[in-house]
Amino acid sequence: MEQDLVTEAGVRPVSRRAFIEGSLAVVGAAGLQLPLWAQPLGRPVLPLLFGVDYYPDHTPESLWEEDARMIADAGLTNVRIAEFAWGLMEPSEGKFEFGWLKKSCDILNKNKIAIILGTPSAAPPPWLSKKYPEIMEVDEKGQKLHTGGRRFTCPSNKTYRRLSVAIATEMAKNFSDTPGVIGWQIDNEMTLGSSRRCYCDYCQQGFQDWVRTKYGSLDKVNQAWGTVFWSQTYTDFSQIPVPLPSGGDPNPGLALDYDRYQSYANASFIEEQLAVLRKLCPKHFVTTNNVSLLDVIDLREHYAKLDFASLDNYPGFFDMLMRESKVEMPPDAISAMIAMSHDFARCIKRKPFMIMEEQSGKAGQKTFSPQPAPGQVRLWTYQAVAHGAMGVNYFRWDTATFGAEEYWHGMLNHDRSKSPAFEEMKQTVRELKGLGQELLYSEYPAEMALVFDYNSSWAVSIQPQHFALSYMNQVTAWYGSISPNHSGVDFVAPDGDWSAYKIVYAPLAHVITAAQAEKIKSYVQNGGVFVAGFRSGVKNESSQMVKTPLPGLLAELMGTTVEDYVPIYGAKQSVKFAGMLAGWAAECGLWADVLKPNGAEVLGTYTTGSYAGKPAITMNNVGKGKAVYVGADVTGEGLANLLGKFAGMAGVKQSLQAPRGVEVTVRRAGGKEWMFLLNNGAEATSVTVPGGFRDAVSGKAYSEKVELKGFDARVLLAG
Ligand code: GLA
Ligand code: ZN
Numbered sequence: 001m002e003q004d005l006v007t008e009a010g011v012r013p014v015s016r017r018a019f020i021e022g023s024l025a026v027v028g029a030a031g032l033q034l035p036l037w038a039q040p041l042g043r044p045v046l047p048l049l050f051g052v053d054y055y056p057d058h059t060p061e062s063l064w065e066e067d068a069r070m071i072a073d074a075g076l077t078n079v080r081i082a083e084f085a086w087g088l089m090e091p092s093e094g095k096f097e098f099g100w101l102k103k104s105c106d107i108l109n110k111n112k113i114a115i116i117l118g119t120p121s122a123a124p125p126p127w128l129s130k131k132y133p134e135i136m137e138v139d140e141k142g143q144k145l146h147t148g149g150r151r152f153t154c155p156s157n158k159t160y161r162r163l164s165v166a167i168a169t170e171m172a173k174n175f176s177d178t179p180g181v182i183g184w185q186i187d188n189e190m191t192l193g194s195s196r197r198c199y200c201d202y203c204q205q206g207f208q209d210w211v212r213t214k215y216g217s218l219d220k221v222n223q224a225w226g227t228v229f230w231s232q233t234y235t236d237f238s239q240i241p242v243p244l245p246s247g248g249d250p251n252p253g254l255a256l257d258y259d260r261y262q263s264y265a266n267a268s269f270i271e272e273q274l275a276v277l278r279k280l281c282p283k284h285f286v287t288t289n290n291v292s293l294l295d296v297i298d299l300r301e302h303y304a305k306l307d308f309a310s311l312d313n314y315p316g317f318f319d320m321l322m323r324e325s326k327v328e329m330p331p332d333a334i335s336a337m338i339a340m341s342h343d344f345a346r347c348i349k350r351k352p353f354m355i356m357e358e359q360s361g362k363a364g365q366k367t368f369s370p371q372p373a374p375g376q377v378r379l380w381t382y383q384a385v386a387h388g389a390m391g392v393n394y395f396r397w398d399t400a401t402f403g404a405e406e407y408w409h410g411m412l413n414h415d416r417s418k419s420p421a422f423e424e425m426k427q428t429v430r431e432l433k434g435l436g437q438e439l440l441y442s443e444y445p446a447e448m449a450l451v452f453d454y455n456s457s458w459a460v461s462i463q464p465q466h467f468a469l470s471y472m473n474q475v476t477a478w479y480g481s482i483s484p485n486h487s488g489v490d491f492v493a494p495d496g497d498w499s500a501y502k503i504v505y506a507p508l509a510h511v512i513t514a515a516q517a518e519k520i521k522s523y524v525q526n527g528g529v530f531v532a533g534f535r536s537g538v539k540n541e542s543s544q545m546v547k548t549p550l551p552g553l554l555a556e557l558m559g560t561t562v563e564d565y566v567p568i569y570g571a572k573q574s575v576k577f578a579g580m581l582a583g584w585a586a587e588c589g590l591w592a593d594v595l596k597p598n599g600a601e602v603l604g605t606y607t608t609g610s611y612a613g614k615p616a617i618t619m620n621n622v623g624k625g626k627a628v629y630v631g632a633d634v635t636g637e638g639l640a641n642l643l644g645k646f647a648g649m650a651g652v653k654q655s656l657q658a659p660r661g662v663e664v665t666v667r668r669a670g671g672k673e674w675m676f677l678l679n680n681g682a683e684a685t686s687v688t689v690p691g692g693f694r695d696a697v698s699g700k701a702y703s704e705k706v707e708l709k710g711f712d713a714r715v716l717l718a719g
Contacts, residue, residue, distance in 0.1 A: 048437055049114075049391025050429040051078035052411060053357055056104040057085040058400055063416075064104055067397065068111035074411070074422070075429045079108060080356060080393055082171075083118020083188045084150070087125035090167050098174045109180030116356075116393075117175055119273055121164035122188035123150040128163060134202070135160035139195035142244045149404070151193045155265040156206035161272055168273040172280035183285035185356060186273045189312060190266050190288065191296040197262045199242045207261045208237045214257070224542040225253035252462050252543040259458040263298040274305055289356035292341040292348075295457040295472060299348050300493060309348040312357040312395070313338065315380055316369035324367070332661040333480070335680035338380070339387060339663060340479045344452065346388030347491040352441055355384045357395035361409030361419045368407045375711035377421045378428040379678060382713035385432060386665040386676035390440040392432075394425055431697045435674070435715065442669035446488030447652045449501040450479055453494045456510040459543050465535065466567040466590050474507040474533060474633075481640040485647050486655045486664040498523050503650035505643065507533035509554075513541050517553035524557060525623030529650040531643065532558070534593040534631050535565065550593070551629065558629045559600030559620030566592040566611065568633075573608045575616045575632045581645055586638020592616065593631030604632065604642075617642070626650075658687045662708065675716045679708040693718055 052071060056064055071079065082089070082101055090096050105115055129135060129147040135157045137145045145152040153160050168186070175181050197203075215221045218234055227233045232251060234240055243250035243258050270288055277286050289310040290299060303309045319334045345353040360377055362368045372380075381392050396410035399419075411419050432440075457471035464470065482505060483489055490501070494516045498504050504523065509532050512520075517537075524530050537551030546552035550562035573588040581603050592606060595615040604617030616632040626649070634642055658664050661681040667674045674696060677687050686707045693702045693716040706714060 048433055048440060049078050049354060049393070050432060051076050051080065051114075051116075051391070051393040053393050053396040054079035054081050054108075055084075055396060055398070055400070056081060056100070057088055058403070059398060061100070061103070064107050068107045068113060070412075071108075071113055071397065072111040074426045075433065076113065076394075077433075078114040078116060078182070078391075078393070079397070080116040080118060080185060083120055083185060084123045086120035086123060086128075086167060089120065089171065090125070092127055093131070093163075094166075096167075096170045096174075098171070102174070102178065105175070105178050105180055109178075113180065114182045115178075115180045116183050116185055117171060117181060118185040119164070119168040119171060119187060119277075121153075121160075121167070121186075121269075121273070122190075124153060124160070124163070132159045132163075136200070137193065137195060137198040138200035138203075140197060140199060140244070142199060144200075145194065149194075151189070154198045154200045154202055155190070155262070155269045156198065156202045157200070158202070161269060164269070165272050165276060169276045169280070172277050176281040176284070181281075181284065183287065183307075184277050184281065185310065186270050186277070186286060186288045186306075188288075189290055190270070190302070191290045191294050191299075196296050197258070198265075199244050203262070203265065204240075204242045206265055207242055207258060208240045210261045210264060211240055211257065212237050224544075225251050225257075226542075226544060227251065250462075252459070255462045256455065256458055256543045259454075259462075260298075263301055263454070266297045267301045267304070270302065271305055287354065287356075292345040293337075293452075293472070293475075295454055295461070298454045299344075300454075303348050306349075308351060308390075309345050309353040310356040311341065311345040311353060311384075311389075313341070313355050313380065313384065314357075314359040314363050314395075316359055316372050316376070317363040320364060320367070320369040332680055335383070335661070335663070335678075336480045336483060337476060338383060339483060340476065342384055342387035342389065343479075343489055344491045346444060350490075352388050352390035355381075355389050355392040358384065358392050360394040360396070360411055360425060361399075361421055363395075363408055365404055365407060368409070371409075371420050373682060373711055374421075374424065375709065375713075378424050379680070379711045379713045381425075381428045381432065382676060382715070383663070383678050383680075385440065386663065386667070386678060386713075388444045388667070435696055438669050438672070439667060439674055439715075442667040442672075442674070444488060444490075445666055445668050446490040446500075447502045447650075448482055448485070448487060448647055449490045449492040449498060449504045450475065450482070451494055451504060451506040451509060452491045453506075453509065453511065455494075455541060456508060459511050459539055460508060460535075462543070466569075469508075469535075469567075469590055471508050471510070477635070477639060478505055478507040478533070478643060481643045482647060483663075484640065484658075484660065485644055485652065486658060487647070487652050488666065495519070498528065501528065502652050503529040503531065503647055505531045505533075506536065509533065509536035511539045511541055511543070512537045512551075512553050514553060517557070520554065520627075521557050521622070524625035524627050527624035529626045529628065529646060530557075531628040531630060531646050534591045534633055536629070554627075554629075557620065557622055557627045558618065559622075559627070560595045560597040560615070560618045560629055562593045562631065563596040563614070564594040564611065566594065566609075568592060568609075572635070573606060573632075575604045575634060575638070576607045577604045577617070577642070579603045579619075580649065581617075581642065584638065584641055586632075586634045586642065587636060588616070588632040589635040591633040593629075595629065595631045600627075600629070603628075604630075604634075606632065656687065656690060659685050661685075662687060673718055675718075677706060677708060677712075677714045677716065679710065679712045682710040684709050684712075689716065691718070 285307040398412040537554040600618035600620035663678040696715040
């Protein structure tokens with residue numbers, strides 16, 4: 001019998017069949033692995049996730065019912081639990097106790113709260129590290145980490161892997177059919193340890209095996225790395241070291257391969273648990289959570305076999321960290337970095353992602369950020385959805401009264417009263433649920449793309465060439481310069497599919513392979529605009545210097561070579577623009593590639609320093625497209641002017657003009673378009689919209705000016 005059900009948003013009754021068919025279509029269109037949300041939970045539930053990170057393991061059992069009731073009353077759909085509860089689930093080796101967790105799941109499920117279970121490998125219990133001290137990570141100075149914290153383990157160590165798989169297997173067996181359980185988070189933030197990499201003996205052995213598989217012979221290894229330098233020729237794989245302090249810098253080729261190995265080790269660690277979960281829990285989705293844009297490990301590799309990417313997002317905490325490190329930033333820098341990190345998360349798998357943890361209050365361990373201003377938690381939630389999130393979990397439910405995160409505030413205060421942002425979160429969830437799953441699985445149209453290349457990032461970290469030069473900073477500056485265009489930016493891999501983009505930007509495209517150079521050439525020939533930054537095409541994939549004039553494999557396409565390359569240590573230099581850019585000047589910060597065009601048009605010239613009068617920026621017509629070389633490290637407004645101008649030239653449409661600090665993004669599905677207006681500033685402002693719109697939440701009609709309060713967020717629908 002067809003059963004009617006009311007969606008949780010309480011919008012309109014739909015039949016179960018129509019609901020499931022609709023969900024499947026939407027989920028299928030978004031490319032998510034089926035069956036995912038559409039798996040009936042035995043009760044009507046929208047395929048939305050607006051939840052909270054919950055720790056029944058920190059809470060007396062007598063409060064679990066109350067917690068579940070309050071979570072449900074707040075309109076939340078799900079929790080993420082147990083990701084740090086190894087000690088409770090396996091109090092001694094091979095002895096498993098899941099009674100408490102089953103009871104908690106049962107209570108949650110009765111309150112219609114879906115459950116994402118975490119596998120607990122990020123924090124092995126004391127019995128384990130005492131019995132198997134070899135599992136400890138070794139940092140970049142060669143020092144072993146100690147127990148007492150978390151994330152102190154080696155990703156390659158076989159014992160740690162075996163025990164991690166064992167607890168994940170027991171969990172999977174025990175919870176594959178538990179009502180309410182919908183998915184898994186493997187481990188927790190593998191990218192965020194105290195050391196970027198592990199350098200232990202097990203990693204060394206793993207690296208040697210990885211190198212053997214990659215190269216096949218020692219001759220090839222020695223050639224790729226140029227080991228004749230400093231008498232490093234290896235005559236046996238077992239001689240290959242890891243890049244620990246050694247009286248001189250490591251071989252750059254070896255160091256780059258070590259970064260790749262560590263990325264592989266982390267991904268394969270995840271995949272061991274994934275294999276078990278896929279087998280035992282075929283109805284559940286599987287993900288893992290990370291901070292999105294850090295270059296510690298290659299997140300594209302990390303998420304390759306998982307269902308979707310998940311991100312942890314703490315804008316206020318991040319702001320505090322930046323202040324603590326005395327990094328000077330323009331006022332909208334944090335929101336731009338968060339937007340960038342969301343855009344990257346969406347592009348990891350080119351599909352909607354999830355915010356596994358969203359800051360909900362004061363955040364920090366020993367010191368903490370202030371309470372988010374009224375409206376800010378709502379704004380962060382909208383910002384995530386605006387950039388492609390399909391769900392958001394607030395971190396965390398109740399605030400811990402013990403342990404290292406006593407000051408990481410949640411939705412409830414220490415005395416279990418509601419936190420200052422509690423009602424705001426409730427309202428936000430109600431609003432977003434009202435917009436429906438169609439929005440959450442919609443696409444994010446983008447005409448521009450920014451290349452993020454882990455090889456270039458790692459190669460530049462290994463040899464920055466200028467003490468202040470960093471790949472991440474360059475990418476951040478370029479993102480910050482093109483995003484105010486409000487036409488959507490995707491992140492792409494150098495080997496990814498670029499055909500959908502009118503323009504592709506590649507700051508500091510340091511490592512270029514022959515295949516990538518060919519691909520870039522055909523992208524431009526077919527009408528694309530490709531804009532590369534200084535120090536591009538300098539190295540091959542083994543981190544060896546190219547032997548032809550720079551920018552190496554890109555020189556012909558660019559129609560220019562680099563006559564000299566100059567790190568700038570004194571005052572900033574200046575550049576004067578010409579041609580289509582005439583009338584502007586800009587500062588040149590850390591670097592000057594002095595160009596010698598060979599067919600390309602000069603669009604900028606150095607005006608200071610010993611290279612005054614020499615070309616700094618060139619553009620070459622190739623086939624139907626254009627190749628631009630930005631040889632100067634153009635900074636600030638100058639960079640925004642420059643990169644924006646190229647977007648215009650490529651025919652990128654700007655959705656509308658908005659004041660600085662206001663983000664405009666669009667999500668689109670089935671002919672419907674949602675326009676997000678996000679005021680990241682504390683001051684009220686307004687945006688002029690073209691034509692008639694209505695507020696998707698309040699229904700209010702707008703024909704011209706939309707007023708935005710400080711930290712306001714609005715979603716508009718055309719018509
Ligand atoms: C991270 C972790 C959580 C918790 C929060 C707050 O993102 O994933 O376990 O530590 O931060 O510190
Ligand atoms: Zn290790």
